[in-house]
Amino acid sequence: MLGSSTTLLLAAALGANAQTLYEAISRIPVLSNFTAFYRNNEAFANLYFKNESNYPITFLAPDDKAFASYQAQFNTPFTDVPPQQLLDLLQYHTLVSDVTKSKLDEGSAAGLSVPTLLTNGKFNNRSVGVSMAAKFGGDERASGQVVFIKGENAGPSSKFRLMTRQDSVLQSSVRSGMSSDVNLTVLGDKEGVWSGGRFHIVDGLLTPPTLCKDTIRDAGLSNLDNALNRTKLWDTLDSSKNVTCLGPNDKAFGDAGRPDAKLNETALTGAIMFHTLPEVTYSDYLKDGQEFKSLQNGTVRVKIEGSGKNRTIWFNNARVVDANVLTHNGLVHVLDAVMVPLEDMNSRASATPSSTPSATETRTGTGTSAATSSAAGKSVIASVGTRAWTWIMYMLVGALVGIIE
Numbered sequence: 477m478l479g480s481s482t483t484l485l486l487a488a489a490l491g492a493n494a495q496t497l498y499e500a501i502s503r504i505p506v507l508s509n510f511t512a513f514y515r516n517n518e519a520f521a522n523l524y525f526k527n528e529s530n531y532p533i534t535f536l537a538p539d540d541k542a543f544a545s546y547q548a549q550f551n552t553p554f555t556d557v558p559p560q561q562l563l564d565l566l567q568y569h570t571l572v573s574d575v576t577k578s579k580l581d582e583g584s585a586a587g588l589s590v591p592t593l594l595t596n597g598k599f600n601n602r603s604v605g606v607s608m609a610a611k612f613g614g615d616e617r618a619s620g621q622v623v624f625i626k627g628e629n630a631g632p633s634s635k636f637r638l639m640t641r642q643d644s645v646l647q648s649s650v651r652s653g654m655s656s657d658v659n660l661t662v663l664g665d666k667e668g669v670w671s672g673g674r675f676h677i678v679d680g681l682l683t684p685p686t687l688c689k690d691t692i693r694d695a696g697l698s699n700l701d702n703a704l705n706r707t708k709l710w711d712t713l714d715s716s717k718n719v720t721c722l723g724p725n726d727k728a729f730g731d732a733g734r735p736d737a738k739l740n741e742t743a744l745t746g747a748i749m750f751h752t753l754p755e756v757t758y759s760d761y762l763k764d765g766q767e768f769k770s771l772q773n774g775t776v777r778v779k780i781e782g783s784g785k786n787r788t789i790w791f792n793n794a795r796v797v798d799a800n801v802l803t804h805n806g807l808v809h810v811l812d813a814v815m816v817p818l819e820d821m822n823s824r825a826s827a828t829p830s831s832t833p834s835a836t837e838t839r840t841g842t843g844t845s846a847a848t849s850s851a852a853g854k855s856v857i858a859s860v861g862t863r864a865w866t867w868i869m870y871m872l873v874g875a876l877v878g879i880i881e
């Protein structure tokens with residue numbers, strides 16, 4: 477076969493490390509189930525992994541623990557997954573570039589969102605932004621759904637935390653759909669290289685991102701769920717492309733006096749549109765001071781403090797407590813407060829610069845402790861909350877209905 481002789485040539489050209497993926501995974505004891513899976517489905521696996529037009533790729537190989545968890549969760553072995561679903565899954569485990577240890581270290585401060593080969597519209601109804609396309613080989617190459625590799629375990633202290641196996645580092649974790657996080661063991665050049673690129677090890681299967689409806693409910697954001705139920709906005713949200721949902725958590729809704737229950741539908745719709753951005757904003761691409769126009773046209777400004785484990789992101793007055801909850805059409809950033817309009821924050825801050833726990837103070841605080849931040853957020857809500865909601869209702873709602881229809 478032409479395909480395999482070309483692979484051999486490529487392997488030879490790459491030198492001593494070059495081997496097929498099958499050869500490479502066979503050497504790693506914790507990948508025994510995946511190795512057996514490859515062997516038992518050789519025709520399929522070869523077609524997929526020897527497709528050189530996809531190279532270079534980085535495969536996130538599920539270890540034996542991942543196979544066992546899958547079996548325990550679904551009461552059926554991974555091998556029984558129907559072919560289309562299997563293909564979607566393999567594609568979602570395949571990153572479209574050569575993701576080396578040093579690339580992950582570079583991205584470690586903010587984490588790294590990386591496109592995969594998964595392009596099925598059911599799991600990927602978003603378009604790649606300019607910066608991501610430039611970073612990962614162009615619009616077409618980078619068009620697949622992303623995984624988010626967290627930077628939290630990286631940083632100077634844990635950078636070289638060696639595992640028992642030589643040449644490997646417990647780098648971080650991988651975020652996939654439905655808020656799922658699995659551990660990632662990053663392999664170095666000795667073990668993790670094969671002729672098509674690289675591979676690293678994950679200890680659970682990744683979950684392809686799905687509808688906002690299922691994702692938001694799974695994340696336990698029940699007041700937001702209530703708001704979307706009442707405004708009947710689920711279908712609009714789920715059939716839109718490129719969405720960032722800035723989703724206050726239940727405590728945030730509680731602090732703001734339960735607007736999801738108290739506002740009428742028109743006002744609530746306006747508030748939700750204010751919390752929705754018409755583009756996808758992975759946290760690693762966010763910059764301090766960056767501004768977005770919400771669907772309701774109000775401005776949302778990003779504030780970033782700290783780095784690495786301490787990197788804290790705010791949208792207006794609200795702190796992000798769970799970033800990059802991936803959905804088929806974008807993502808949710810979970811917030812610790814209901815956002816107030818930027819204009820309102822500014823006028824508040826300049827009118828009473830020192831006497832009020834203003835949004836500015838909140839945003840320049842340390843932001844490292846959840847208790848401190850949410851207490852500050854609560855003060856902001858208490859002081860400007862009522863006015864903000866009124867402002868949203870009166871000034872902006874009228875025009876919104878047009879967008880939704």
Ligand SMILES: *[C@@H]1O[C@H](CO)[C@@H](O)[C@H](O)[C@H]1NC(C)=O
Nearest residue numbers: 508509540543544547553554
């Ligand atoms: C994984 O491999 C072990 C040992 O070969 C085997 O006993 C087990 O059934 C396999 N598990 C799955 C889910 O394939």
Ligand SMILES: *[C@@H]1O[C@H](CO)[C@@H](O)[C@H](O)[C@H]1NC(C)=O
Nearest residue numbers: 523524526527528529530593
């Ligand atoms: C190989 O990959 C290319 C690019 O992703 C794809 O268009 C093609 O269908 C694949 N071929 C096979 C046999 O899967």
Ligand SMILES: *[C@@H]1O[C@H](CO)[C@@H](O)[C@H](O)[C@H]1NC(C)=O
Nearest residue numbers: 602603604605606717718755
């Ligand atoms: C989605 O976002 C991309 C990149 O920001 C943009 O080019 C594209 O027009 C957007 N698509 C829709 C349907 O809004």
Ligand SMILES: *[C@@H]1O[C@H](CO)[C@@H](O)[C@H](O)[C@H]1NC(C)=O
Nearest residue numbers: 541649657658659660679680
């Ligand atoms: C990740 O590793 C931690 C610590 O070893 C463990 O408690 C956790 O269960 C692992 N996560 C998964 C998804 O296996």
Ligand SMILES: *[C@@H]1O[C@H](CO)[C@@H](O)[C@H](O)[C@H]1NC(C)=O
Nearest residue numbers: 697698699700701702703705
């Ligand atoms: C939203 O509606 C769904 C479907 O009717 C329901 O199952 C769910 O409990 C509702 N959520 C809340 C928070 O009321």
Ligand SMILES: *[C@@H]1O[C@H](CO)[C@@H](O)[C@H](O)[C@H]1NC(C)=O
Nearest residue numbers: 597598599601714715716717
């Ligand atoms: C993807 O988004 C478009 C809007 O840009 C929508 O018309 C289409 O139905 C969506 N597709 C899926 C599979 O959700």
Ligand SMILES: *[C@@H]1O[C@H](CO)[C@@H](O)[C@H](O)[C@H]1NC(C)=O
Nearest residue numbers: 739740741742743866869870
């Ligand atoms: C919704 O509430 C706002 C503010 O309380 C009020 O101005 C508006 O008239 C109400 N709209 C409807 C349709 O009741």
Ligand SMILES: *[C@@H]1O[C@H](CO)[C@@H](O)[C@H](O)[C@H]1NC(C)=O
Nearest residue numbers: 631632782783784785786844
């Ligand atoms: C994070 O903040 C803590 C407490 O302020 C500090 O001790 C630590 O060095 C910081 N870590 C990083 C990676 O900045």
Ligand SMILES: *[C@@H]1O[C@H](CO)[C@@H](O)[C@H](O)[C@H]1NC(C)=O
Nearest residue numbers: 771772773872875876878879
């Ligand atoms: C937002 O602004 C655009 C033009 O800048 C306008 O077409 C649209 O109607 C406005 N939407 C709202 C809700 O005010």
